[in-house]
Amino acid sequence: MNLSIALVGNPNSGKTTLFNQLTGSNQKVGNLPGVTIESKEGLVKGHKGVRVVDLPGIYSLAPYSVEEVVARDYIVKQKPDVIVNIVDATNIERNLYLTLQLMELETPMVIALNMMDEVRNNGVFIDLQQLKEALSVPVIPISASKNEGIHDLIHSAIETGEKRLLPKKIDFCAGPVHNAIHSISHLIENEAKAADLPLRYAATKTVEGDELIMDELKLQEPERDIIQHIVDDMEVHLETDREAAMADMRYCFIEELTNQVLKRIGESKEHRRSVKIDEILTHKYLALPIFLGIMLLIFWLTFGLVGSWLSDLLAMGIDHVTAITDAALSSTNINPALHSLIIDGIFAGVGSVLSFLPIITILFFLLSIMEDSGYVPRVAFFMDKLLRKLGLSGRSIVPLLLGFGCSVPAIMATRTLPSKRDRYMTILLVPFMSCSAKLPIYAMFTAAFFEDHQALVMFSLYILGILVSIVCALLLKSTIFSGKPVPFVMVLPNYRMPVLKSVWLRMWENIVGFIQRAFTIIFFATIVIWLLQSFDLGLNMVENSSESMLASIGVLAVPIFTPLGFGDWGAATALITGLSAKEAVVSTFAILMNAPDSAALPAMMSEIFTPLTAFVFLVFCLLYMPCVAALAAVRREMNSLWGALGVVFFQTGVAWIVAFIVYNIGKLIL
Amino acid sequence: MDLINLKESTKQHKSKKDHGSEHGHGHDHEHGHGHKHRHGLKLEHGHKHEHKHEHSHRHKHGFAQNHGRGMTLDMLKPGEKARIRNVGGEKALRRHLLDMGLTPNTLVMVRKVAPLGDPIELYLRNFELTLRKEDARHIGIEEVAK
Numbered sequence: 001m002n003l004s005i006a007l008v009g010n011p012n013s014g015k016t017t018l019f020n021q022l023t024g025s026n027q028k029v030g031n032l033p034g035v036t037i038e039s040k041e042g043l044v045k046g047h048k049g050v051r052v053v054d055l056p057g058i059y060s061l062a063p064y065s066v067e068e069v070v071a072r073d074y075i076v077k078q079k080p081d082v083i084v085n086i087v088d089a090t091n092i093e094r095n096l097y098l099t100l101q102l103m104e105l106e107t108p109m110v111i112a113l114n115m116m117d118e119v120r121n122n123g124v125f126i127d128l129q130q131l132k133e134a135l136s137v138p139v140i141p142i143s144a145s146k147n148e149g150i151h152d153l154i155h156s157a158i159e160t161g162e163k164r165l166l167p168k169k170i171d172f173c174a175g176p177v178h179n180a181i182h183s184i185s186h187l188i189e190n191e192a193k194a195a196d197l198p199l200r201y202a203a204t205k206t207v208e209g210d211e212l213i214m215d216e217l218k219l220q221e222p223e224r225d226i227i228q229h230i231v232d233d234m235e236v237h238l239e240t241d242r243e244a245a246m247a248d249m250r251y252c253f254i255e256e257l258t259n260q261v262l263k264r265i266g267e268s269k270e271h272r273r274s275v276k277i278d279e280i281l282t283h284k285y286l287a288l289p290i291f292l293g294i295m296l297l298i299f300w301l302t303f304g305l306v307g308s309w310l311s312d313l314l315a316m317g318i319d320h321v322t323a324i325t326d327a328a329l330s331s332t333n334i335n336p337a338l339h340s341l342i343i344d345g346i347f348a349g350v351g352s353v354l355s356f357l358p359i360i361t362i363l364f365f366l367l368s369i370m371e372d373s374g375y376v377p378r379v380a381f382f383m384d385k386l387l388r389k390l391g392l393s394g395r396s397i398v399p400l401l402l403g404f405g406c407s408v409p410a411i412m413a414t415r416t417l418p419s420k421r422d423r424y425m426t427i428l429l430v431p432f433m434s435c436s437a438k439l440p441i442y443a444m445f446t447a448a449f450f451e452d453h454q455a456l457v458m459f460s461l462y463i464l465g466i467l468v469s470i471v472c473a474l475l476l477k478s479t480i481f482s483g484k485p486v487p488f489v490m491v492l493p494n495y496r497m498p499v500l501k502s503v504w505l506r507m508w509e510n511i512v513g514f515i516q517r518a519f520t521i522i523f524f525a526t527i528v529i530w531l532l533q534s535f536d537l538g539l540n541m542v543e544n545s546s547e548s549m550l551a552s553i554g555v556l557a558v559p560i561f562t563p564l565g566f567g568d569w570g571a572a573t574a575l576i577t578g579l580s581a582k583e584a585v586v587s588t589f590a591i592l593m594n595a596p597d598s599a600a601l602p603a604m605m606s607e608i609f610t611p612l613t614a615f616v617f618l619v620f621c622l623l624y625m626p627c628v629a630a631l632a633a634v635r636r637e638m639n640s641l642w643g644a645l646g647v648v649f650f651q652t653g654v655a656w657i658v659a660f661i662v663y664n665i666g667k668l669i670l
Numbered sequence: 671m672d673l674i675n676l677k678e679s680t681k682q683h684k685s686k687k688d689h690g691s692e693h694g695h696g697h698d699h700e701h702g703h704g705h706k707h708r709h710g711l712k713l714e715h716g717h718k719h720e721h722k723h724e725h726s727h728r729h730k731h732g733f734a735q736n737h738g739r740g741m742t743l744d745m746l747k748p749g750e751k752a753r754i755r756n757v758g759g760e761k762a763l764r765r766h767l768l769d770m771g772l773t774p775n776t777l778v779m780v781r782k783v784a785p786l787g788d789p790i791e792l793y794l795r796n797f798e799l800t801l802r803k804e805d806a807r808h809i810g811i812e813e814v815a816k
Contacts, residue, residue, distance in 0.1 A: 059766075059769050059770060060765075060766075060769035062762075062765050062766070062769055064761070064762035064765055064766070065762070065766070090796075091796060091797050093771065093795045093796065094770065094771055094795055094797060097769065097771065240774065243764070243765055243768060244756075244757065244768055244773065244774065247765075247768035247769060247773050248768075248773045248774060251771060251773050251776075271796070274798075275781075278782075282782065282784070282785070282791075283785070284785045285785070287785045288785065377800075380800075381784055381789065381791065381800050382784045382785050382786065384784065384788070384789050384800075384802070385784060385786040385787065385788045385789070386786060388802075394789075487760075487763045487766070487802065487805050488789055488800060488801070488802050488805075489763070489766055489767065489770065489799065489800065489801055489805070490799070490800045491770070491797060491798065491799055491800075492791065492797075492798040492799070492800060493797075
């Protein structure tokens with residue numbers, strides 16, 4: 001058997017949960033044809049040859065949203081054998097609006113009526129038989145989160161697909177709209193056939209004034225005129241315009257249908273509960289403090305309590321493996337260069353990055369819970385006004401806050417933002433949030449130079465990062481991202497208990513992505529840095545890294561840093577190695593200065609830095625280009641190498657300018 | 671907030687299609703004229719909508735515009751209900767609002783205003799939707815008895 005299923009439905013209708021139930025871990029992430037919108041594809045468990053594609057969550061098939069155009073084009077052009085339309089039974093009106101449009105695509109279709117457990121628990125009765133007859137489409141009650149009805153759904157989908165059972169054309173509209181669709185159907189019959197578009201779909205979209213479809217139909221001037229006449233007539237009769245008329249007709253049909261098939265007793269428990277929870281979580285005065293509290297808790301769990309413990313444990317494990325390998329290599333009398341490559345290059349580099357894995361795992365676990373619970377849209381809701389002043393929307397708040405932990409998951413989290421403009425702008429600002437890997441640098445420098453004001457100096461760096469990001473946001477907003485911010489029309493779904501399986505799968509996906517990066521780009525980068533660090537320009541292996549190529553490059557970079565007050569090759573070299581991971585700045589100083597132990601390091605630092613230049617150096621560390629792991633994430637999320645290079649120049653440029661200003665103001669004051 | 675009440679009052683008013691009354695000048699549709707029909711007031715999204723057929727007579731969205739008269743959705747206070755008269759605004763946003771069920775004659779309630787005064791949270795058709803005030807200004811409403 002060879003059958004393809006397209007999974008379509010509203011956001012928050014349980015689509016991803018259903019997809020996970022259908023495929024298990026048997027799924028892969030890919031881009032939809034021709035666009036960079038991500039979709040997942042998987043094989044249905046227990047049914048060989050049955051593929052399912054998870055299309056983006058959408059509310060309609062309008063021509064203005066990329067997701068909606070991608071979804072409709074996928075169905076019309078890729079021609080899946082059957083559509084599984086997932087409908088949230090607790091929100092049946094809004095969900096059926098999409099269903100009515102999907103039915104016009106002349107593709108076999110099955111409705112998966114999800115969240116039936118909630119419906120039943122609330123004493124709501126849905127007449128499935130009547131719904132099925134009215135829509136002429138199989139309706140299968142399921143509960144994706146409880147794994148109920150999935151079996152029936154697959155069987156119905158396979159049967160419908162194999163027998164090519166098409167939904168009947170239903171007359172959801174009467175009067176002038178009906179007449180207009182009817183007349184236009186006749187008029188464009190040949191064009192629709194030539195363009196390989198379903199006739200009914202082409203006709204309703206033409207009535208709506210959908211330019212994309214009208215262009216695809218290659219309508220000639222006389223036809224366009226006739227269509228315009230028909231539509232004008234309809235608009236006059238209905239005293240409304242074409243788009244409102246169609247939307248109104250669909251909703252009227254749905255209202256009548258739901259009045260017949262739905263017996264409601266009252267508002268659902270889940271909805272009442274959501275409203276109650278929101279009375280606290282989006283409360284006028286409590287909303288912000290609670291949100292900050294939740295974020296602090298997440299940070300504490302991730303970077304403090306559990307995360308650091310696990311990270312240390314993993315680092316110990318890696319050290320152990322490194323030591324064993326080291327010993328094994330020594331005993332085999334292997335070439336010292338190769339030995340150094342493996343131990344000092346690969347093991348040290350990849351190992352230091354891998355030790356971030358527990359932090360990333362825990363962070364994504366907690367964030368997945370936050371996301372699946374329905375809290376994130378609420379945060380976006382009450383933060384929107386603040387962020388809009390910066391040209392962003394409320395939804396950018398989560399990635400920005402994550403940036404204080406680690407830029408990598410923060411940049412990955414921008415994926416949830418609906419507009420490309422917001423996504424790019426947020427990615428550019430995230431690295432200004434001082435990430436936790438910079439803490440060791442701050443710790444070393446403040447211990448050496450600002451012993452009495454350690455906390456104050458660290459705090460000032462965090463604040464400076466935020467201030468710089470605000471200034472940059474305002475600059476970006478009025479220059480390259482001058483477009484209008486996207487409207488903020490967002491559904492607030494009911495709060496729900498997160499489904500463990502979905503949380504786990506999402507976490508797993510991110511872990512796999514991170515490990516893949518660790519063994520590709522970071523692997524490569526650490527080898528390059530090792531090469532530069534271990535050889536001189538004559539390609540002889542060096543004993544002391546001060547003679548290495550890296551040091552030579554550091555010397556070349558000195559003039560860049562001289563105006564900032566730390567024109568020292570060691571500082572320059574440390575900044576370069578910091579690109580592999582920011583903590584490497586500290587270890588580089590340790591190596592270059594030949595410090596006997598880490599305690600002796602601060603004293604030796606004062607040979608290079610004055611307190612002022614030390615602070616300027618910290619400012620530069622705070623702001624300059626992110627580490628390779630973060631850049632790899634940028635490249636992936638922007639889907640462009642140029643984008644990542646843009647980030648490099650943007651961040652480093654900003655860092656230099658701010659450091660220069662701080663240095664010169666400092667010189668004036670001190 | 672009682673769902674049933676909202677539902678029933680939607681039904682009661684369904685038959686009463688009265689949203690044209692304020693926009694009477696949309697009716698004087700002049701056939702055969704070479705120029706476009708224009709209102710005295712500036713159309714806020716009409717200009718993008720005019721495709722290649724400059725010569726064809728038309729009256730774009732005359733009914734769907736909020737003419738600056740009457741109540742708009744941003745004026746409602748939390749807990750207040752209203753019935754939608756018309757939906758305006760930029761083309762893509764307007765269509766999205768219609769798609770989300772903000773169609774004429776639908777009953778909406780303002781659930782709450784965000785802590786910083788914007789956006790607002792609406793309740794309609796049994797779900798909650800957020801909207802910025804500047805976008806809510808394009809939605810004409812009439813208040814319903816409390």
